[in-house]
Amino acid sequence: MSMEINPNMLVRGTAADGQVMFFSLDSTQLVEEARRKHNLSPLSTVVLGRLLTAAALAGQELKGDKDVLTMILKGSGPAGTVLVTANSKSQVKGYIDNTNLETKSREDGHFDVAWAVGPEEGTLTVIRDLGLREPYVGRVELISGEIAEDIAYYYAVSQQTPSVVSLGVLIDTDGSVKHAGGFMLQVLPNTPEETIAALEQLVGGFPPVTFLLEEGFSAAELMDLLLNRLGFEITTQTAAEYHCDCSKDRMERKLMTIGRADLQSIVDDDQEQVELVCNFCNTAYSFTKDEIREMIK
Ligand SMILES: [Zn+2]
Structure with a gap:
């Protein structure tokens, strides 16, 4: 890799001769910023942090200065509404109705995000305001409540783009954000079946993002680890941050x-x-x- 690796950079690039697009981000700082601004409990931090990370990744499709992508997660769980926005400068902001979700863990020890979100009768709405007369609004039912799967489902259904989304937020013993990050892969139309099969195999055996961040991998190194067998190239890096433009x-x-x-x-x-x-x-x-x-x- 020729580019220098900056830990707060959102990296994007292509793999498999341009058939796969990827976006990868260590969002630790921006999720910690969200936690401090909203004084969030650990589980509230994980829920909002996952959606903020997803918005930063998905916002990479935005080009114009005033383009805004909004994601609204509305389930039947105690989290209430979770809303995040991203712009083309990789600035994100958001809020969660319930800032003080009690800690509830699954059997494997991870936070029970699906419980907090409540996929039953839940929806994910994505609004892409590209400065045209009408914004694009897409909505899918929640299929898991774990957020990453729901976003992948949105891209498959609403955008006809097969996608892989992985998101994670790890909370430290003092309640602050130890690591947060995620990546998104999108397969372009007409990609051969064997490329998709190879990708599925690589993704299937890939460890959770927070585990790798804990091991010291950067966002770029995550993609190297996942995609080097397919041949990959980083094309751009942008600094991602939590930024509110209110006045x-x-x-x-x-x-x-x-x-x-x-x-x-x-x-x-x-x-x-x-x-x-x-x-x-x-x-x-x-x-x-x-x-x-x-x-x-
Ligand atoms: Zn503000």
Whole structure:
């Protein structure tokens, strides 16, 4: 590999003579950032962290400056709604309704993400806003609730793209994020059966991402380990980060959407000011009654 490996880089490239596209990311820092901003419990961190990692990977298809990909996971479990967005600069943000999920483990010791999400009657909605008049909206039922399988299912059904998705978040004993990461492979149309079979075999025997990150592998080295037998090449690297672009202006526009009557009731209320908190980063913005009177005008 000619490119220098940066641990926070999202790497993308191709394998098997361009028939397979791959995206791989060590998302430890950005998931830890999400955990701190939202003060998440361990299981809440794992659920949101997996979806944030998936959005960063899937967001690699975005090209325009204003393109945004949104993933909304809505199951019947205690996690509630989990929403994440990614842009073409590999900036992600998100939130989970239940920031304080209790720890529940499966028999194998892993966090029980499917329990938290609740695949029964659940959906994964993916909105791709590419700056056109209408965004593309695709929705699938949840098939597992473990998130990676659900996202692969979305690509198979909604995009007709056979995909492999692997996601993992490992929590340290102090509750912080020890490792997080994931990869996504997409098989291009007209790929020969033998390539797909070889890929399935490689993926089938591949260890969990967090295990390999724990062993010291970088995102690029993960792909080397998985795909070197097929021949692979890294084409680009981008720094991925947790980034919220909220501002008082944006909050003001949001506040104005509630309508004149509701704004008036705020002014008539006893409180001296109202506070709006950003869903994505918990920054609080306060507005005085004078500012709200100005908005009503
Ligand atoms: Zn924010």
